[in-house]
Amino acid sequence: MPNVMTGHPRRGDHGAESRPHQGTTERLVEVLNKPPDLTFVIIQEVAFENWGVASLPTPEFRKQMAEKSPG
Numbered sequence: 001m002p003n004v005m006t007g008h009p010r011r012g013d014h015g016a017e018s019r020p021h022q023g024t025t026e027r028l029v030e031v032l033n034k035p036p037d038l039t040f041v042i043i044q045e046v047a048f049e050n051w052g053v054a055s056l057p058t059p060e061f062r063k064q065m066a067e068k069s070p071g
Helices: 018-032 058-068
Strands: 003-009 040-046
Touching: 003 018, 018 040
Parallel strands: 003 040
Antiparallel strands: none
């Protein structure tokens, strides 16, 4: 019984809510030959300001990346 937990920054659009569940389940079926009815996918949304990249809060990381990029 596979159990997959993913996390991502919270976004305002919820039109594609089922896609991560479906895609994750499809990969487990394809790669591990696991039955979809025994696969559990948990998606945890995290407030954007609580998400981090490269040891920095995401807004600060993006600001630094914007300052480094030309143009």
